[in-house]
Amino acid sequence: MGEPRAGASAPLAILCGGGAFPLEVAGEARSAGREPFLVGVVGATDAAIEAYPHVWVRMGEVGKLFAALKGRAIAEMVIIGAMTRPEFTDLRLDWGAVKRAVGLAQLFRRGDNGLLAGLAAIFEREGVRIVGAHEIAPRLLAPVGPVGTRAPSAEDEADIALGARLIEALSRFDAGQGAVVAAGRVVAVEAAEGTDAMLARVAEMRLSGRLRFAGLAGVLVKAPKRGQDLRLDMPAIGPKTIEGAAKAKLKGAAVVAGQVLILERARCAREADAAGLFVTGFAGASAAGG
Amino acid sequence: MGEPRAGASAPLAILCGGGAFPLEVAGEARSAGREPFLVGVVGATDAAIEAYPHVWVRMGEVGKLFAALKGRAIAEMVIIGAMTRPEFTDLRLDWGAVKRAVGLAQLFRRGDNGLLAGLAAIFEREGVRIVGAHEIAPRLLAPVGPVGTRAPSAEDEADIALGARLIEALSRFDAGQGAVVAAGRVVAVEAAEGTDAMLARVAEMRLSGRLRFAGLAGVLVKAPKRGQDLRLDMPAIGPKTIEGAAKAKLKGAAVVAGQVLILERARCAREADAAGLFVTGFAGASAAGG
Numbered sequence A, B: 001m002g003e004p005r006a007g008a009s010a011p012l013a014i015l016c017g018g019g020a021f022p023l024e025v026a027g028e029a030r031s032a033g034r035e036p037f038l039v040g041v042v043g044a045t046d047a048a049i050e051a052y053p054h055v056w057v058r059m060g061e062v063g064k065l066f067a068a069l070k071g072r073a074i075a076e077m078v079i080i081g082a083m084t085r086p087e088f089t090d091l092r093l094d095w096g097a098v099k100r101a102v103g104l105a106q107l108f109r110r111g112d113n114g115l116l117a118g119l120a121a122i123f124e125r126e127g128v129r130i131v132g133a134h135e136i137a138p139r140l141l142a143p144v145g146p147v148g149t150r151a152p153s154a155e156d157e158a159d160i161a162l163g164a165r166l167i168e169a170l171s172r173f174d175a176g177q178g179a180v181v182a183a184g185r186v187v188a189v190e191a192a193e194g195t196d197a198m199l200a201r202v203a204e205m206r207l208s209g210r211l212r213f214a215g216l217a218g219v220l221v222k223a224p225k226r227g228q229d230l231r232l233d234m235p236a237i238g239p240k241t242i243e244g245a246a247k248a249k250l251k252g253a254a255v256v257a258g259q260v261l262i263l264e265r266a267r268c269a270r271e272a273d274a275a276g277l278f279v280t281g282f283a284g285a286s287a288a289g290g
Helices: A021-031 A047-051 A062-071 A095-099 A101-108 A114-126 A154-171 A194-207 A237-246 A265-275 B021-031 B047-051 B061-071 B095-099 B103-105 B112-125 B154-169 B195-208 B239-247 B263-274
Strands: A012-016 A036-041 A054-057 A076-080 A128-131 A145-147 A178-183 A185-189 A221-222 A253-255 A278-282 B012-016 B036-041 B054-057 B076-080 B130-131 B145-147 B178-182 B185-189 B219-222 B252-256 B280-284
Touching: A012 A145, A021 A036, A021 A047, A036 A047, A036 A062, A047 B252, A054 A062, A062 A095, A062 B012, A076 A194, A076 B178, A114 A128, A114 A154, A128 B012, A145 A265, A145 B263, A154 A178, A154 A185, A154 A221, A154 B154, A185 A194, A194 B195, A237 A253, A237 A265, A253 B178, A278 B185, B012 B021, B012 B252, B021 B036, B021 B047, B021 B076, B036 B047, B036 B061, B036 B130, B054 B061, B054 B280, B061 B095, B076 B112, B112 B130, B154 B178, B154 B219, B154 B280, B185 B195, B195 B219, B195 B239, B239 B252, B239 B263, B263 B280
Parallel strands: A012 A036, A012 A076, A036 A054, A076 A128, A221 A253, A253 A278, B012 B036, B012 B076, B036 B054, B076 B130, B219 B252, B252 B280
Antiparallel strands: A145 A278, A178 A185, A178 A221, B145 B280, B178 B185, B178 B219
């Protein structure tokens, strides 16, 4: 077993949820000279991670995970990708988990943010620092200004500003990373359903005539909640978001530059262009912590 | 044509949208000694209004409506019941509407609140004052405390208070008369989709496992937006709301006492009792204008 190291060339683990995003982060880490070690979760992670050095663990195999990290002297880990929150009783606890079981069970009584923060603390007690995907792969962060060829109009900018103020106002309720605003009107606010479901709702309201706007109308606005730990839960958009925005006949999507990740940016730009949408990063009023 | 009169025994018109609620208001008006004259909108209003003196108008038959009101010396009107916002071009304008068409067309460029306020102003210029259903039928307003046999627990009260603060914070965005809060967590925020669709979303999230709560959990909270003109757009709950709350497996529904209408209260109480829900009125922090 080596001595854990951290730093620009130190080994890095990536605990991979679902989707293509963990592989994007792995590619960025490799480009930056940090050979990544990928941890796949059985039933959640795409098998494509096997292109990198990797290990598969089941939910609850905490001992196996720590042994793998310590065996490779890994002192930093990114947690990234979609993950369905398991029930504590669904976990297959190995000996490493059983030793920590009292603390784990308590965590599972918390909300999502509390659970994530608690898991991060457990890793850090074991000498594994949790770092944000944006620290490893800053090129994945939304830039200031358009991604793709279209840009928001002055009216769109007003809708974006309204959406950003709304999300800011919702922050202290630990609710809402997203909203849809059209012509000065807040038409949808995201809570537990997530961005995709909110966009599907807007599409449905337009189809049913409950929302009557001619042609493309409205902007999806996404921003982190104030005080949200960006290492653990960073807002992200990707091709699925663009598809949802197109189905909702929005004019575009706007995210806080430097605080929201864009998955598969080139594909997002291409598909937004094809659908006649803009995708843009706007300057946030303040940093969201982290 | 008589001289328009107002006052406790003066004739009263009720412009009826869909649903049973206009008939409840008519019944209350009659009990209070104010014989109501009901205006039905073709395609929207229930034919049961024909139990009262009435007239049918099509959307846009403004001249016919004013002639009916003036012929009966009616100086006060309640607007109540569900109404789908028409497009200006869908209206069948009669001569009375054409004379006012420039003003009408401008109104239809406004948001819902602006449209309603503008229509009210047109009526008032013609000598017909718009009054709130709650002024005519105060018994339909939510009381302070439970309707039905169940009451909220201390934990539910905390969720209610959180939901009320959230709606208050959303007021300045002209969004949200409702939210669902469960165990301190905001799980849904209502915007253009309306309360029924929000409750259906919560039911769906519970079925899919996206929201994991054991048994009944969460409270629907409804309150008027600050500054909302209660004469024109008063929040309401009714049997359909109770049904939606039951399907979402909520613990109950809480509305601001004196500022939210309860349709068919006895039936709401009975159905809430049967589903194991509470329905309660809570004291609002402040009056919501009107």
